[in-house]
Amino acid sequence: MKRRRHLDALDDDIRDHLEREIQDHIDRGLSPADARAAALGKFGSIALVKEDTRAVWIPIWIDQLWQDVRYALRMLRRSPGFSAVVVLTLAIGIGLNTAVFSVVDAVLLRPPAFAHPERVLWLTTLDPRIKDEFITSHDFQAWREATSLERLVAYDEFDGRLTAAGTSAPARVATVSDDFWEMAAARPALGRLPVPGQSETLLSHAFFERWFGGNPEVVGKPAVVAGHETTIAGVLPAGFRADLVPPPSAATRGIGAIDVYRGIVVRPLPNGMIQLFRAVGQLKPGISVETARAELETLRARWARANPGVPFRPTLQVVPLMDKLAGGARAALMILLAAVALVLLVGCANIASLLLARASARQKEIAIRTALGAGRGRMVRQFLVESLILALAGGSVGLVIARGSLQMMVRLIPQAVPRLTEAALDGRVLAFALGVSALTALTFGVGPALSFWNANPNDALKGGSRTVSPAAGRLRARAALVMAELALTLVLLCGAGLLVKSLWRITARPAGFDPAHTLTVTVQYDTGGRQGGEEPRRAYINEVLGRIRPTAGVEAVGMSTNAGGRMRLFIEGRPASPTQDRPTALHSSVSADYAKAIGMRIVAGRWVTDAESEPVFVLNESLARGAFPGEDPIGKRIQTGGPPGATAAAGATFGTVVGVVADLKYTKLDASPEPEIFADYRHASPFTINFIVRTTGNPLALAPPIRALVAGVDKVQTISDTRTVEAALTDSIAPRRFTVFLLGVFAATALLLALIGIYGVIAYSVAQRTQEIGVRMALGAERRAVVLMVVRQGMSIAIAGLVLGVAAALALTRVMTGLLYEVTPTDPSTFAAVIGVLAATALAACCGPAFKAARVDPLVALRCE
Amino acid sequence: MSTRSGDPRVELLQGTLDVLILRILRFGPAHGHEIIKAIERSSDDVLRVEQGSLYPALHRLIKRGWIDFDHGTSENNRRAKYYRLTRKGRRQLDVETTKWETLARAITRVLRPA
Numbered sequence: 009m010k011r012r013r014h015l016d017a018l019d020d021d022i023r024d025h026l027e028r029e030i031q032d033h034i035d036r037g038l039s040p041a042d043a044r045a046a047a048l049g050k051f052g053s054i055a056l057v058k059e060d061t062r063a064v065w066i067p068i069w070i071d072q073l074w075q076d077v078r079y080a081l082r083m084l085r086r087s088p089g090f091s092a093v094v095v096l097t098l099a100i101g102i103g104l105n106t107a108v109f110s111v112v113d114a115v116l117l118r119p120p121a122f123a124h125p126e127r128v129l130w131l132t133t134l135d136p137r138i139k140d141e142f143i144t145s146h147d148f149q150a151w152r153e154a155t156s157l158e159r160l161v162a163y164d165e166f167d168g169r170l171t172a173a174g175t176s177a178p179a180r181v182a183t184v185s186d187d188f189w190e191m192a193a194a195r196p197a198l199g200r201l202p203v204p205g206q207s208e209t210l211l212s213h214a215f216f217e218r219w220f221g222g223n224p225e226v227v228g229k230p231a232v233v234a235g236h237e238t239t240i241a242g243v244l245p246a247g248f249r250a251d252l253v254p255p256p257s258a259a260t261r262g263i264g265a266i267d268v269y270r271g272i273v274v275r276p277l278p279n280g281m282i283q284l285f286r287a288v289g290q291l292k293p294g295i296s297v298e299t300a301r302a303e304l305e306t307l308r309a310r311w312a313r314a315n316p317g318v319p320f321r322p323t324l325q326v327v328p329l330m331d332k333l334a335g336g337a338r339a340a341l342m343i344l345l346a347a348v349a350l351v352l353l354v355g356c357a358n359i360a361s362l363l364l365a366r367a368s369a370r371q372k373e374i375a376i377r378t379a380l381g382a383g384r385g386r387m388v389r390q391f392l393v394e395s396l397i398l399a400l401a402g403g404s405v406g407l408v409i410a411r412g413s414l415q416m417m418v419r420l421i422p423q424a425v426p427r428l429t430e431a432a433l434d435g436r437v438l439a440f441a442l443g444v445s446a447l448t449a450l451t452f453g454v455g456p457a458l459s460f461w462n463a464n465p466n467d468a469l470k471g472g473s474r475t476v477s478p479a480a481g482r483l484r485a486r487a488a489l490v491m492a493e494l495a496l497t498l499v500l501l502c503g504a505g506l507l508v509k510s511l512w513r514i515t516a517r518p519a520g521f522d523p524a525h526t527l528t529v530t531v532q533y534d535t536g537g538r539q540g541g542e543e544p545r546r547a548y549i550n551e552v553l554g555r556i557r558p559t560a561g562v563e564a565v566g567m568s569t570n571a572g573g574r575m576r577l578f579i580e581g582r583p584a585s586p587t588q589d590r591p592t593a594l595h596s597s598v599s600a601d602y603a604k605a606i607g608m609r610i611v612a613g614r615w616v617t618d619a620e621s622e623p624v625f626v627l628n629e630s631l632a633r634g635a636f637p638g639e640d641p642i643g644k645r646i647q648t649g650g651p652p653g654a655t656a657a658a659g660a661t662f663g664t665v666v667g668v669v670a671d672l673k674y675t676k677l678d679a680s681p682e683p684e685i686f687a688d689y690r691h692a693s694p695f696t697i698n699f700i701v702r703t704t705g706n707p708l709a710l711a712p713p714i715r716a717l718v719a720g721v722d723k724v725q726t727i728s729d730t731r732t733v734e735a736a737l738t739d740s741i742a743p744r745r746f747t748v749f750l751l752g753v754f755a756a757t758a759l760l761l762a763l764i765g766i767y768g769v770i771a772y773s774v775a776q777r778t779q780e781i782g783v784r785m786a787l788g789a790e791r792r793a794v795v796l797m798v799v800r801q802g803m804s805i806a807i808a809g810l811v812l813g814v815a816a817a818l819a820l821t822r823v824m825t826g827l828l829y830e831v832t833p834t835d836p837s838t839f840a841a842v843i844g845v846l847a848a849t850a851l852a853a854c855c856g857p858a859f860k861a862a863r864v865d866p867l868v869a870l871r872c873e
Numbered sequence: 874m875s876t877r878s879g880d881p882r883v884e885l886l887q888g889t890l891d892v893l894i895l896r897i898l899r900f901g902p903a904h905g906h907e908i909i910k911a912i913e914r915s916s917d918d919v920l921r922v923e924q925g926s927l928y929p930a931l932h933r934l935i936k937r938g939w940i941d942f943d944h945g946t947s948e949n950n951r952r953a954k955y956y957r958l959t960r961k962g963r964r965q966l967d968v969e970t971t972k973w974e975t976l977a978r979a980i981t982r983v984l985r986p987a
Contacts, residue, residue: 015932018928021905021928024904024905025906025928032910050924051924051925052924052925052926053925057925057926060929061932064929064932064933065932
């Protein structure tokens, strides 16, 4: 711009002007020197003219800000050690905050992948005694009339197999009803959408590439998906995803990673049979969640009146899908976010303390600048600019740390938090980091900056460098900061300690249960179109058990069906009671060696054998206590019903209870044991099959041969999982381990910062008091007394901090109740341990400076001024 | 205004330099030094201008679009910046002149009631 360049030429213009003026004076007879003096006199202050002229174009504050920035950079370069410590502290604090925020953003803030995510609802019915969430085909039929819903989708998700065009591949299958395609805005990249009412299927892009090499020929071909005939209608685009809540059995796979979507039609089933689904609905624009819930409730009530005697789940739940997806992660993430903010706060306290110390050292510089006419406001601003630069530098390095720690979190425990893998450093996260940096600068910068407000240049300039009043106020302020730091650290350590203790409680395991040496091989049994009911399945199980048993290194092998379903129990001889009031239990069919393989302890009676002539049952202690209070259950006769809610399945016979086993948490660690009932698999239908192999050596070395053995029996069956029970258990508490790990890291960081903080203050105070200590020693104080004096000073700060922290922790750990397991939020032993650790840390931090003080040579100390 | 009795010259009123520059440029383009000299001369050396203050004023007027400048060569073959009045500046000069005359008349009437 021409006018801006005009400003650049200002120096030339002024020189030109002065030359002409000087020439005028010379022409009038002055000597060159006098002419020059006269011209300069008439011109006025050149610097001021330049500044005024610049101010025409550039607002004065920008100009001054730029000066401040350059000055600040110079100051920070001059003390590289200080700058490095501050930037690193901030980088850790801001980096951890940014990483946690990006997780929170992905899990709690980002809407799920749907066309109108804000209007998508999670619809389910609940039974307080049966935790499974589902709806029945009846519900679906009834809810279709709801006018508050624009779309309603019934779906299910499971592991299955797709066979088409000569390829058979394991696939994650979702069956979805018609409305799904519109709701998820599915636009096939190849082919077309499934026609409603027809059995047609879409493949995910990744699945299509992987198994069909991206060959478009497969579109339009017939296929078999999990035993159902279907046609491949098309392929979804690469970016397509649908955030459907997976059933609990598949939750560890994460959300949205589906290979095959098969269109289904929900029809009423004959003879009172029901089908179970999960459901999502889309609200009409402008309709509230509450309105939809009320309408569905009305429809349910009407349906129940029209169909008396059909079991009915008591509770309806209607929540935004987003809340459902976040699920249990919300509480943990909020606590992590709070904890990581505390770490940053501890870091800020440390930096503020450092800046205060530096403020004392810079007293003279400030005094000189004030004496030369710098205003207080300008000085404060100068310090804030320095803080801001430090914070931004910390923030930039922090982004690198955030990236690293995010990658680590995702790699370590990807399934810990739903949608964790989506967390990324995007624009929102960057904005967050920037905001936090600026806020941080204010937090640690304002105090030290204001400490100059009342600085009197006279005092500072008069004194020598050492005897400048030791800024007792600043030392007190630093002590207060360290106190706060210790208090915050104590809160964090208590939180981490309580979680660690919970984890320890959870993972404590009974004798005999050795999950590390137990393999599970899960098979999704597919009839493959064979007829003959249960017999082929039992034959298959027998064959697999028979082949694994003689393998070297196998101690025992057993089988159980997935203990995912609960059933109602009918006890012979009990007076008839309403279906809802009958006891329920997790039901699994097991083989003879199962108890030995998994490590279950038999408390009474016996386990099932492979040659039961009639149905027999084994109960766990929870069920025995609940269903037979004060009675001996052995010898009692029980009948198991269909899925919860159904009446006794037609044709089910009574079986005898032959034994009771101890409760064992072998699927989910942090849930209290549930009532369970085990039936021998020859007399009950096995569904999903888990082979349990107890090994003598390294189980993972045996995994490939066993997998091959199982695969060799029947190639049609999908082996979806081979891992140790320990790995499965560990996964079941992945969210917990994630929280414990992060909170532990945060607490350790805070502890380190607190250590540095208290050390810094005590060391500084000792340095300030060198002379005084010299005098004391010259007057006969013993070294021991000097050490004690310093330690007492440090520990009095520490103890005040600890008292404050305990009070805060007692008030705050209550928010963690939901995350604790068999530990109270104010667990005395945890608190005691944390106090001990912190006190020891503080003591260690004081000892260094204390011994240094004791080594002070009185002669040197007194002479040094 | 100066209160010193011995010196007949007065300092420029705040803000009047701008209008004086516009008036001088009405005669034709001029460079910075010429403008100052012209102000001093045409006020019979009564007005005392701190020469440096010309430059912020020139930049202010450029920014408002009342004057513009070209590079030219002065009488003794030196390169110089020649400032000139823009059409907008011409109109502004009329406005400012009227304003000034009104103000001067009013102040005179107050100080020397007839």
